Amino acid sequence: MSGARSGVLSRGLQRLGATSLFALRLLTACGPALARPGLIVDQIYNAGGRSLIIIMLSGVSTGAVLGLQGYNLLARFGSASALGIAAALSLIRELGPVLTALLFAGRAGTALTSEIGLMRATDQLTAMEMMAVDPLRYVAAPRFLGGLIAMPLLTAVFNIAGLYGAQLIGVQMMGVDAGTYWSQMQGSLDLRDVNEGIVKSLVFGFVVSLIAVYEGYHSDATAEGVGLATTRTVVASSVLTLLLDYMLTAAFL
Amino acid sequence: MVDARDVHYSIGDRKIFEGLNLSARRGRITAVMGPSGTGKTTLLRLITAAAYPDSGRITVWGRDVGSLRSREVFAMRRRLGMLFQNGALLTDIDVFENVAFPLREHTKLTERLIRDIVLTKLHAVGLRGAASLMPAELSGGMARRVALARAIVMDPELLIYDEPFVGLDPIALGVILRLIQKMNEALGLTSIVVSHDVHELATIAHDSYLISEGRVVASGTPQELGGSDSPIVRQFMSGSPDGPVPFHYPAPDYERQLLDGTQA
Numbered sequence: 001m002s003g004a005r006s007g008v009l010s011r012g013l014q015r016l017g018a019t020s021l022f023a024l025r026l027l028t029a030c031g032p033a034l035a036r037p038g039l040i041v042d043q044i045y046n047a048g049g050r051s052l053i054i055i056m057l058s059g060v061s062t063g064a065v066l067g068l069q070g071y072n073l074l075a076r077f078g079s080a081s082a083l084g085i086a087a088a089l090s091l092i093r094e095l096g097p098v099l100t101a102l103l104f105a106g107r108a109g110t111a112l113t114s115e116i117g118l119m120r121a122t123d124q125l126t127a128m129e130m131m132a133v134d135p136l137r138y139v140a141a142p143r144f145l146g147g148l149i150a151m152p153l154l155t156a157v158f159n160i161a162g163l164y165g166a167q168l169i170g171v172q173m174m175g176v177d178a179g180t181y182w183s184q185m186q187g188s189l190d191l192r193d194v195n196e197g198i199v200k201s202l203v204f205g206f207v208v209s210l211i212a213v214y215e216g217y218h219s220d221a222t223a224e225g226v227g228l229a230t231t232r233t234v235v236a237s238s239v240l241t242l243l244l245d246y247m248l249t250a251a252f253l
Numbered sequence: 254m255v256d257a258r259d260v261h262y263s264i265g266d267r268k269i270f271e272g273l274n275l276s277a278r279r280g281r282i283t284a285v286m287g288p289s290g291t292g293k294t295t296l297l298r299l300i301t302a303a304a305y306p307d308s309g310r311i312t313v314w315g316r317d318v319g320s321l322r323s324r325e326v327f328a329m330r331r332r333l334g335m336l337f338q339n340g341a342l343l344t345d346i347d348v349f350e351n352v353a354f355p356l357r358e359h360t361k362l363t364e365r366l367i368r369d370i371v372l373t374k375l376h377a378v379g380l381r382g383a384a385s386l387m388p389a390e391l392s393g394g395m396a397r398r399v400a401l402a403r404a405i406v407m408d409p410e411l412l413i414y415d416e417p418f419v420g421l422d423p424i425a426l427g428v429i430l431r432l433i434q435k436m437n438e439a440l441g442l443t444s445i446v447v448s449h450d451v452h453e454l455a456t457i458a459h460d461s462y463l464i465s466e467g468r469v470v471a472s473g474t475p476q477e478l479g480g481s482d483s484p485i486v487r488q489f490m491s492g493s494p495d496g497p498v499p500f501h502y503p504a505p506d507y508e509r510q511l512l513d514g515t516q517a
Contacts, residue, residue: 119343132358
């Protein structure tokens with residue numbers, strides 16, 4: 001039993017080491033990749049633009065649930081007017097970055113892993129190496145940077161959609177005063193709260209994009225290998241996002 | 254031009270090469286043949302510094318490939334072109350951009366010049382009209398011709414073909430065969446063709462090597478190989494299922510395994 005446990009531990013450590021080394025190589029490749037902004041813009045569109053609909057829909061429904069639950073809870077204490085700030089704080093500090101990261105891992109992360117994995121399986125990465133082109137610079141770095149840039153933007157979209165969803169339920173349906181809803185939010189929301197959201201979304205964007213690119217780049221060159229790598233991307237990204245969320249929240253309090 | 258001396262290489266416990274010697278001379282087509290799984294593709298990886306021999310030396314243009322720094326490896330690779338088994342075209346850009354890819358990465362040529370070079374190379378493989386197609390829209394033979402155009406776009410001195418005939422219909426195969434010959438004559442380049450299609454290779458190769466069990470078992474012109482009385486050469490050239498290369502993968506005794514009911 002303890003043997004099996006130490007096996008899992010050493011595999012986990014090995015994986016962490018390999019990912020860190022890969023991250024270093026990837027970061028060095030990011031400099032030259034910046035010289036090709038066109039490639040990065042394409043990837044921002046692939047990772048961000050194509051995730052917009054799912055992010056907006058999820059944002060509105062999360063906001064609507066917040067509006068409903070928040071109103072019910074606050075009304076019990078006679079403070080339904082605080083719905084605006086309650087929704088804003090939960091969205092901007094927690095739900096926005098975390099849910100966006102989870103959705104991003106499922107939508108864009110899997111697409112990244114399977115795309116790079118298939119490029120590996122069909123020798124495209126080897127062909128680049130043979131043409132003296134570093135695939136880290138041409139394939140991995142633009143995708144990583146695209147994900148890193150797209151994630152905070154998607155989080156912002158999620159937050160706006162969420163605030164709109166909470167407003168839809170709280171103000172339009174439950175009758176909270178619109179002026180109070182927005183002015184409470186404006187008055188009580190700190191720059192610190194916004195910063196927390198931005199830092200979280202950047203960290204999650206870094207982690208999810210790194211895992212997605214790493215898994216694709218190192219997937220076995222078979223159909224099964226690419227499938228497994230895609231699964232690993234979702235599992236590792238989701239678990240790490242939630243774990244890091246706790247640490248970052250604790251650091252910001 | 255390419256010279257392998259006493260090369261040993263293994264992957265894990267499996268020995269791939271045990272004292273391999275061969276050389277490819279300038280301006281000639283050298284065929285490397287052998288049964289599947291004998292490490293023909295591995296040999297190409299060793300020549301292009303994608304892997305390093307455990308012992309022995311591989312020299313390309315007089316330089317020991319194993320001693321090159323990564324910058325020198327990239328410089329060497331710019332002077333060679335490689336054609337992959339399945340073409341390995343980049344699937345997210347069209348045929349034109351695929352052929353233009355090395356030029357855009359390694360040169361600062363004007364758009365006009367790139368266009369002219371790419372169209373010339375595509376014309377040479379007969380696919381100028383397919384410039385705007387995506388790789389997914391090409392047949393296997395066409396994809397390989399585009400890959401060939403891409404391999405010669407930087408005017409390499411050495412062109413390496415990894416199983417260029419696999420999965421092609423007779424017409425596409427004939428086209429590729431003629432192109433290999435044409436490239437060699439017209440551009441004066443050195444070609445190494447790795448394949449197990451004996452009869453196709455025999456029509457174009459100047460020199461040929463037969464690899465089996467980690468070493469060269471026969472070499473010479475294709476005609477010399479055809480007339481050889483070595484059992485392994487005869488088995489390979491005539492395609493008989495059994496001989497020195499056994500039909501059966503090593504297994505326990507057939508009767509005993511069936512009778513005593515043990516799992517395979």
